[in-house]
Each structure stands twice: as C-alpha cells, then as structure tokens.
Amino acid sequence: MQTVNDATSLAAAIEAAQSTGKKIAFVPTMGALHAGHLSLISAARNHADFVVVSIFVNPLQFGVGEDFEKYPRTLDADIESLESVGANLLFAPTVDVMYPDGQPAPVTKFSGEIGTRYEGAARPGHFDGMLTVVARLFDLVKPDFAIFGAKDAQQLFLIRRMAKTDYPQLQIVSAPIVREPSGLALSSRNRYLDAASHQVAEQLSAAIRAGHATAQKPSIALESARAVMSQVPEAKLDYIALVDADTFETIPDSFKGRALMLIAAVVGTTRLIDNIEITF
Numbered sequence: 027m028q029t030v031n032d033a034t035s036l037a038a039a040i041e042a043a044q045s046t047g048k049k050i051a052f053v054p055t056m057g058a059l060h061a062g063h064l065s066l067i068s069a070a071r072n073h074a075d076f077v078v079v080s081i082f083v084n085p086l087q088f089g090v091g092e093d094f095e096k097y098p099r100t101l102d103a104d105i106e107s108l109e110s111v112g113a114n115l116l117f118a119p120t121v122d123v124m125y126p127d128g129q130p131a132p133v134t135k136f137s138g139e140i141g142t143r144y145e146g147a148a149r150p151g152h153f154d155g156m157l158t159v160v161a162r163l164f165d166l167v168k169p170d171f172a173i174f175g176a177k178d179a180q181q182l183f184l185i186r187r188m189a190k191t192d193y194p195q196l197q198i199v200s201a202p203i204v205r206e207p208s209g210l211a212l213s214s215r216n217r218y219l220d221a222a223s224h225q226v227a228e229q230l231s232a233a234i235r236a237g238h239a240t241a242q243k244p245s246i247a248l249e250s251a252r253a254v255m256s257q258v259p260e261a262k263l264d265y266i267a268l269v270d271a272d273t274f275e276t277i278p279d280s281f282k283g284r285a286l287m288l289i290a291a292v293v294g295t296t297r298l299i300d301n302i303e304i305t306f
C-alpha cells in the first residue's frame with residue numbers, strides 16, 4: 027500500500043490508477059481503525075478495484091471542549107491494518123493540506139435544519155464541519171464510490187443528500203454496523219471506556235434491540251428502549267428517537283415503513299451513539 031500526505035501526490039496516484047481503467051472506491055476515516063472501519067474497506071473492494079482510505083482528524087467537526095486533541099491517533103497500527111485488508115492507497119494529510127487557506131477554515135457545506143437535530147443539537151456545527159471535509163476529500167480523491175458506516179446514521183443521511191445534488195456521479199454505499207459480541211457498536215472512542223463503563227455502554231445496544239423486538243407501534247418501541255436505559259442511570263441519556271429512514275423526520279405513531287431508532291448517551295466522559303433499523 028502506498029501512503030501519500032499531500033494533494034499533488036494524491037492526484038498522481040489516483041491518475042495512475044484511473045489511467046489503467048480502475049474504478050476508485052473511497053473510505054474516509056479519522057483513524058484509530060477497528061473492525062468496523064475494516065468492514066468498509068471490504069465493502070469498497072466489492073465495488074471497485076482501487077481502494078483509497080483517508081485518515082484525517084478534522085478539527086472543523088469538533089466543538090470547543092470536545093476531544094479533538096485527545097482523539098486517538100494510531101497511525102502505525104492503522105497502516106498495518108490497512109495493509110492486511112488490501113487497501114491500495116492511504117491519504118493521511120495534515121491540517122494545512124486540507125485547509126490551505128489557514129484556520130479556522132471556512133465552512134463550505136451546510137447541513138441545514140436536519141443537521142441541527144440529534145447529534146447536531148449536542149454538537150453545534152459538527153455536521154457542517156463534517157460535510158465540508160467530506161466534500162473536500164471527494165474533490166481531491168474524485169471517487170466513483172464512497173463507503174460510509176450505518177453506525178453514523180445522521181452523517182450518512184446528510185452525506186447522501188449532499189452527494190445527490192453536488193456529486194451526482196458518485197455512488198454512496200452504506201455498510202452495516204459492526205458490533206462486539208456484547209452488542210456494543212465498535213467505535214474508536216470505546217477505548218476510553220473502563221470495564222464498568224463498558225458494561226453500561228452495552229445497554230445502548232440492548233435498548234435499541236428491545237425497541238426492535240417490540241415494534242408493533244413506534245410509541246411501544248420507544249417505551250421498551252427507554253425502559254432499558256432507565257435501568258442504567260450511570261448512562262446520561264441524551265435521546266432515543268425514531269425517524270423515517272428516508273427523510274430523517276420524526277415519525278408519527280401511525281407510521282408504516284422503514285424507520286431508524288437512534289440513541290445517544292454519555293457514559294463517563296464518552297459520548298456514544300447507536301441505531302437500528304425498524305420496519306413498522
């Protein structure tokens with residue numbers, strides 16, 4: 027696997043691949059890679075013959091007081107993992123490469139009203155910063171396919187919506203959530219959890235599974251999920267919500283169709299999110 031750190035070397039490597047007729051599949055990440063990330067790379071390999079992965083901890087999507095500085099950075103281990111799953115090219119830029127006009131970088135993509143709900147309410151500006159860096163990465167990598175995890179459901183929704191208007195040639199692919207045997211969704215932030223917090227964190231997935239198991243009506247599913255979380259007051263529940271999977275709008279109790287149950291809670295100092303698809 028080749029590693030490049032600047033836009034010129036990236037463009038040269040991409041052009042070399044394209045000149046031999048290869049399609050490009052792209053997996054953006056913030057590094058600290060785990061099996062969830064690696065599943066996206068496998069999905070990428072199923073779509074195209076040249077897989078580009080980026081590792082960039084994007085300051086623009088972290089709020090004041092969030093964990094930008096202490097976000098785990100494990101580049102050597104990440105490179106080993108990427109080689110083991112057959113990624114072709116790693117793009118690991120510095121902040122200056124991504125934002126050459128200096129900092130704070132201007133926001134160029136906006137997530138709108140949906141971007142102010144749920145994760146956006148807890149993390150103002152997060153989704154605008156995320157869309158801005160994803161767009162810049164798309165402009166640099168020029169992929170045919172881009173792969174994102176269903177774990178970050180609101181992010182995936184917003185990226186799909188942006189791509190539809192701004193990158194119509196690009197196919198956005200979603201990959202299922204990879205979980206520990208306990209049910210806990212893998213996350214780079216799980217490494218912040220000690221044993222006791224880990225047990226508490228497992229209840230997020232238990233809660234949405236309970237919702238899934240009692241899906242006669244949205245209100246009943248929500249009640250079941252909330253009942254599980256009420257057993258773990260150590261988890262500071264932010265929201266449990268049901269949204270239309272296609273529009274991300276809150277659903278009425280009469281809703282029929284594909285919904286997502288979303289959950290977010292803070293365990294210790296770690297913010298965790300999860301979701302599950304429920305058909306009513």
Ligand code: AMP
Pocket residue numbers: 054055056057062063065066173174175176177178201202203204205211212213214
């Ligand atoms: P991150 O490095 O946290 O920005 O995540 C990079 C990509 O990996 C995003 O598309 C995430 O949705 C995806 N991802 C993170 N955790 C998981 C997981 N447990 N299962 C599947 N995809 C994941």
